[in-house]
Amino acid sequence: MLxxxxxxxxPSEITPQALFEKRRxxxxxxxxxxxxxxGTLPATAASTGEKLGKTRPxxxxxxxxxxxxxxxxxxxxxYEFGPDKDSPAKNAHRLRTRPWTLTIDGEVxxxxxxxxxxILNWAPLEERTYRLRCVEGWSAVVPWIGFPxxxxxxxxxxxxxxxxxxxxxxxxxEQMPYIRLPLLDWPYVEGLRLxxxxxxxxxxxxxxxxxxxxxQNGAPIRLIVPWKYGFKGAKSIVRIRxxxxxxxxxxxxAAPDEYGFYSNVNPDVPHKRWSQSQERRLGEFFKRKxxxxxxxxxxxxxxxxxxxxxxxx
Ligand SMILES: Nc1nc2c(c(=O)[nH]1)N[C@H]1C(S)=C(S)[C@@H](COP(=O)(O)O)O[C@H]1N2
Ligand SMILES: [Mo]
Numbered sequence: 001m002l003x004x005x006x007x008x009x010x011p012s013e014i015t016p017q018a019l020f021e022k023r024r025x026x027x028x029x030x031x032x033x034x035x036x037x038x039g040t041l042p043a044t045a046a047s048t049g050e051k052l053g054k055t056r057p058x059x060x061x062x063x064x065x066x067x068x069x070x071x072x073x074x075x076x077x078x079y080e081f082g083p084d085k086d087s088p089a090k091n092a093h094r095l096r097t098r099p100w101t102l103t104i105d106g107e108v109x110x111x112x113x114x115x116x117x118x119i120l121n122w123a124p125l126e127e128r129t130y131r132l133r134c135v136e137g138w139s140a141v142v143p144w145i146g147f148p149x150x151x152x153x154x155x156x157x158x159x160x161x162x163x164x165x166x167x168x169x170x171x172x173x174e175q176m177p178y179i180r181l182p183l184l185d186w187p188y189v190e191g192l193r194l195x196x197x198x199x200x201x202x203x204x205x206x207x208x209x210x211x212x213x214x215x216q217n218g219a220p221i222r223l224i225v226p227w228k229y230g231f232k233g234a235k236s237i238v239r240i241r242x243x244x245x246x247x248x249x250x251x252x253x254a255a256p257d258e259y260g261f262y263s264n265v266n267p268d269v270p271h272k273r274w275s276q277s278q279e280r281r282l283g284e285f286f287k288r289k290x291x292x293x294x295x296x297x298x299x300x301x302x303x304x305x306x307x308x309x310x311x312x313x
Contacts, residue, residue, distance in 0.1 A: 013231065052211065061127070088215075092216040104240050133265050151204070164192065165240060168234070184251075190223070228264055264304070
């Protein structure tokens, strides 16, 4: 059974008081879509039942025991589908993942749009078991399926001005009920520095646990950056924009004092509302220590040499 993290923290990464007020008003208003975070166990986990073609074991895989598929598909954040941990499992069935295209623009010699069917053939699909840590204090171990983000750079020519990459999630009012509310500044946009995006650990994920990506986990294509907090992994991506200046992300706009651009997992830099020194694995009872860069320091610490990670949190 899924053991939920205790209610010793607020149920949402979303901060500003006004938004909490808005949400409470909605709950008091009796909207059937909203369920309190302390409610019963979430909706049943949906196996997509769709297998991906052949996959091969990829590099950097952890040999830790994966979190159960049930936990990973019933507990999570996807605010386009609602503010509670079980909202994505309840509401993401409304997402249509075909047809789906991904547009690449900004600092590229020529903007391009790819169909998801073509993207799935870009590179052999790898299974990589990575640790995932949310800034809220829960963590998981997930066998993702995908290929390195860097494969994209074989298909587009970036200009010399490209220094950062933006990841834009779908924002469709019709499929995503909470796009109507200003929980975040939609569309959900995340960002990385170009060298972070190009790092061989950075994964475009199209599946997990041997299956096509469940909708609540960001179908049909999402990002995974395992040394950063979970929110760096934008779900259901429709646009990738190469830019010269450090992007404004949805989280920075929501609470600039709480969410820095880098968001590297760092047990020494507490978040305003949650300590970052420990974490609770979904399905486990005792907490464990959080490791710098989520345990991937050997691979990525050099990306930040000379930077003060208290300032650039
Ligand atoms: N588009 C979009 N992507 C998103 C989010 C979101 O709300 N919208 N939430 C982020 C957060 S806070 C986390 S912890 C991870 C959760 O991914 P999971 O549901 O696969 O565990 O997705 C990230 N990607
Ligand atoms: Mo998160």
